[in-house]
Amino acid sequence: MKKRIKLNKDAVSFPMFLLKPVKFFLEKRIEKLKKNKNSLVGGDPFKDENRVLNNSLEEDVDEQLGHFESQVKVKFLTKQMVQFRKALSRLKIGKYGVCEECGKMIDTDRLAIKPEATLCVKCEKARF
Numbered sequence: 001m002k003k004r005i006k007l008n009k010d011a012v013s014f015p016m017f018l019l020k021p022v023k024f025f026l027e028k029r030i031e032k033l034k035k036n037k038n039s040l041v042g043g044d045p046f047k048d049e050n051r052v053l054n055n056s057l058e059e060d061v062d063e064q065l066g067h068f069e070s071q072v073k074v075k076f077l078t079k080q081m082v083q084f085r086k087a088l089s090r091l092k093i094g095k096y097g098v099c100e101e102c103g104k105m106i107d108t109d110r111l112a113i114k115p116e117a118t119l120c121v122k123c124e125k126a127r128f
């Protein structure tokens with residue numbers, strides 16, 4: 001059985017004409033993050049098919065650093081992607097702009113700067 005999503009009638013949701021460009025933006029960003037991530041994974045020296053195993057120490061260090069760097073970047077991109085996907089799915093269930101913690105509307109100024117935000121300023125500060 002399909003689960004029905006309950007919509008809180010008290011929460012004000014954004015009109016569709018406002019949500020459409022946001023949805024478009026989020027989807028574009030997810031697409032871009034995915035591409036960046038893929039190219040990063042490809043740039044990892046550990047995944048280089050022509051990788052030589054009898055490197056000099058210097059080359060080894062370079063390789064390790066390169067690997068570490070791309071791992072950090074991939075982690076960061078993944079985190080961002082998760083956040084964008086979350087915002088997008090909130091939008092799809094009509095909860096875009098509603099704080100997932102306290103249920104209050106997120107400040108529109110905040111959303112203008114950070115459209116992927118799913119927490120209000122207060123709740124985000126409380127979390128970190």
Ligand SMILES: [Zn+2]
Binds near residue numbers: 121122123
């Ligand atoms: Zn909140």
